[in-house]
Amino acid sequence: MNATLLAELSGLFGILVILSALYMQGQSFVDPTIRAISFQSFAISALFVVLYFQSGDIDLVYLAVITSVVRGILIPRVMLFQVRNFKHSLRETGTGQRIPSLIIVGIIFVIGGYAIFRSVLLPASIDPLASVPFALLLLSFLLIFTRRNALMQMTGFLEEENAVLYAGALIAPSIPLLVEFAVVLDVLGVVLVGVILSASRDVFLTLEPPELKELSG
Amino acid sequence: MDQIILFAVLLGAPAAGAAVSLLPRDGIELVASVAAAATTVAVSTLVLLLGTSGVFGYFYADGLTRIMVVTISAVFLTSVGYSAFYIKRIKEPFMRFRWYYSLVDLFTFTMLLAVTVNDFGFVWIAIEATTVTSALLVALERERTSIEAAWRYTLIVSAGLVASLLSVILLYYSQGSLAISQLLEKSPSSDLLMALAVGFALVGYGTKAGIAPMHAWLPDAHSEAPSPVSAMFSGILLPTSIYALVRTFELLRGSAVFSQMQALLIGFGVFTALLAAVIMSSQRNYKRMLAYSSMENMGVILVGFALGGIGAIGAVIQVMSHAFGKSSAFYEAGNILVAYDSKSMAEVQGVAKRLRLSGYLFTLSCLCVTGAPPFGVFVGEFMILAQAMSVGNTTLVILLAVAYMYAFIGLNRQSIRMIYGESSAAGQDGGRPAPQPENWASVAIPLANLTVSLVIGMYMLPAVLHAASGFGL
Incomplete structure (x- = not known):
């Protein structure tokens, strides 16, 4: 395939990944956030296919298939199933007023992440798009640390992993076996999370457990 | 093959x-x-x-x-x-x-x-x-x-x-x-x-x-x-x-970049040890207190590995003896939890009168993991301190010594109060809680672990004396 077209496709998917991350920052509803992480995983899978055409490494195609099946379909389905079990947890409480500030902080993270990456971490040594996973990593931390809903935090964790998958494929494309293992471990992880959340439903009747004074200090 | x-x-x-x-x-x-x-x-x-x-x-x-x-x-x-x-x-x-x-x-x-x-x-x-x-x-x-x-x-x-x-x-x-x-x-x-x-x-x-x-x-x-x-x-x-x-x-x-990253690891290790030592002394839950003690030990171990030399050997000794000493402490904490059905130190007082052996072993385990001689943790901590002295890092020596002392006093003061303090619950003999028979396995297993930690310390004690002689001690 044409090298210019591949580079443009790679840029397009990078932008889609960042836009999906900013969309998640602006959500207080759980359902669309899960759908957004599914979309983001598909975008990253598509990027792996583009990278395959650039490098010819067939492992990237396997990685794309595993990522789209596990992180694009399976895990979001399990999470949406949990949402149905917790109807009253469809919208995170207390996040509404903070959404505009979170979006602004998210945009600052994207610009700041690009600046730090290009000027400090890896100055001009590799593709400028390599700063996208770094910005995505910062956005995922923002999502994890600013949310109280367990499924929102889980979405942040998946986004963090997406960032590392993206970085791995971009800067070390010959390491997909390790990354494939990471994705497969997610299947076990999501079973585990499902079990803990089910227990949480029985005990707390919500996905936003209160601050327990026994667990402070 | x-x-x-x-x-x-x-x-x-x-x-x-x-x-x-x-x-x-x-x-x-x-x-x-x-x-x-x-x-x-x-x-x-x-x-x-x-x-x-x-x-x-x-x-x-x-x-x-x-x-x-x-x-x-x-x-x-x-x-x-x-x-x-x-x-x-x-x-x-x-x-x-x-x-x-x-x-x-x-x-x-x-x-x-x-x-x-x-x-x-x-x-x-x-x-x-x-x-x-x-x-x-x-x-x-x-x-x-x-x-x-x-x-x-x-x-x-x-x-x-x-x-x-x-x-x-x-x-x-x-x-x-x-x-x-x-x-x-x-x-x-x-x-x-x-x-x-x-x-x-x-x-x-x-x-x-x-x-x-x-x-x-x-x-x-x-x-x-x-x-x-x-x-x-x-x-x-x-x-x-x-x-x-x-x-x-x-x-x-x-x-x-070795020295910069070494300093980074030492910094995180010392910060962890100091923070845990300080928080430990204000805990109300005895299992949480033991958790902070583990954190303090991990901080010290990280410093030892980052320093290298006999500090790394000390870290290895501490890994081993802490594992045996702390597992013993957690097993004893389990015995106490079974008997009192509470993790609150306020509700668990006078353990030695009710669970005689578990009470004594808990005290010894706490002494062990806070570096009381001649347990192995003492040997490990001493060797790490000796390495910090030998590289001439006075600030590190002072910070480590403060962390050791704070952890030692914090954990043992709380554990001694819990084990030997006055019991608030009245026992069958009017005012004093009656001693309870203790399951042999629940005492023998922590005793065995504690003994291993002691043996490690005794076995490595000559190394400590050798290191100490290097500083004219």
């Missing part, structure tokens, strides 16, 4: 134990787990005695590996044995006991894999798998706090470990290989990338090892997990994560 078989049996035994534990026959889970644990202890002792080192297929062993496998196997065995006594008291367990034993076996398998495999990628996979296999163990008692602790543990540790995956990727990008044996032999080729890899490893594996400020999961999980699992977390899981971090850091030796 023979030595590969040793590793195969070492890893195969807990894996087989996990599978057999799930068979639908009453009592088979305990037999299978004890058999698996006894096998791992026998094989790891053989590995230690043979001085196995080098590359064996997918495995790599050196002195650190040998110490780690022996420690992991021994704490595995005692925790399985103690579980037989402890978990019976759980009225509504989160899962069937056969699943509990199976997960304990798998948890051990993942830790043994992490310290024996010759590939940084598989070390990461194994440590990530320790979270998957152990998270449900935290929730075993099915209480509000244990479920919340399990969730926090899963989320915080998994989020942190993603950073160490990035570390592995950077390692591969900069060195072109992930084989531990190869990378240890060659000089790092890209200083900046290697420094970044160590930095991400510090965040990732440091989260799992309870290094501050990434430690938020640790006090919750340790205090809410059943006591045998708390013992495994504190005694062997935290050092396994430190092992992964130290292996990554070792690669920097000889590079231009």
Whole structure:
């Protein structure tokens, strides 16, 4: 395939990944956030296919298939199933007023992440798009640390992993076996999370457990 | 070839134990787990005695590996044995006991894999798998706090470990290989990338090892997990994560950024030790207090490994003796919890009058893990301090000494008050609680662990005297 077209496709998917991350920052509803992480995983899978055409490494195609099946379909389905079990947890409480500030902080993270990456971490040594996973990593931390809903935090964790998958494929494309293992471990992880959340439903009747004074200090 | 078989049996035994534990026959889970644990202890002792080192297929062993496998196997065995006594008291367990034993076996398998495999990628996979296999163990008692602790543990540790995956990727990008044996032999080729890899490893594996400020999961999980699992977390899981971090850091030796990253690791280690020592003394929950003590020990151990020289030897001694001493403390805490049904120190007073042996052993365990001579932790801490003195880092010596003293006073003051304080509950003989008969296994197992820690200390005491003579002491 044409090298210019591949580079443009790679840029397009990078932008889609960042836009999906900013969309998640602006959500207080759980359902669309899960759908957004599914979309983001598909975008990253598509990027792996583009990278395959650039490098010819067939492992990237396997990685794309595993990522789209596990992180694009399976895990979001399990999470949406949990949402149905917790109807009253469809919208995170207390996040509404903070959404505009979170979006602004998210945009600052994207610009700041690009600046730090290009000027400090890896100055001009590799593709400028390599700063996208770094910005995505910062956005995922923002999502994890600013949310109280367990499924929102889980979405942040998946986004963090997406960032590392993206970085791995971009800067070390010959390491997909390790990354494939990471994705497969997610299947076990999501079973585990499902079990803990089910227990949480029985005990707390919500996905936003209160601050327990026994667990402070 | 023979030595590969040793590793195969070492890893195969807990894996087989996990599978057999799930068979639908009453009592088979305990037999299978004890058999698996006894096998791992026998094989790891053989590995230690043979001085196995080098590359064996997918495995790599050196002195650190040998110490780690022996420690992991021994704490595995005692925790399985103690579980037989402890978990019976759980009225509504989160899962069937056969699943509990199976997960304990798998948890051990993942830790043994992490310290024996010759590939940084598989070390990461194994440590990530320790979270998957152990998270449900935290929730075993099915209480509000244990479920919340399990969730926090899963989320915080998994989020942190993603950073160490990035570390592995950077390692591969900069060195072109992930084989531990190869990378240890060659000089790092890209200083900046290697420094970044160590930095991400510090965040990732440091989260799992309870290094501050990434430690938020640790006090919750340790205090809410059943006591045998708390013992495994504190005694062997935290050092396994430190092992992964130290292996990554070792690669920097000889590079231009070594001293900067060494300072970074020492800084995080000292900060962890000081923070934990301060927080420890204000705890109201005795299991939480022990958790902060583990954090303090991990901070000191990290400093020892970062310093190198006799500091690294001290760190290895401390890893071993802390594992035995702290597991003993958690087993005793389990005995106290069974008798009092409370983790609050305010409600647990005068333990020595009610549980005589457990009370005494708890006091001794607390002394052991806070570096009282002649236990092994004392030897380890002294050697780390001696290394800091020998490199002329006065600030570090002062900060370490403050952390040691604060931890010693904080933990022992609280434990002595709890064990020998006046009991508020009246006993059958009018005012004094009647002594309770104690299950022999619940006392013999922690006593055995404490004895091992003492033997390590006595055996290594000449090394301390030698180090002390170097400073004119």
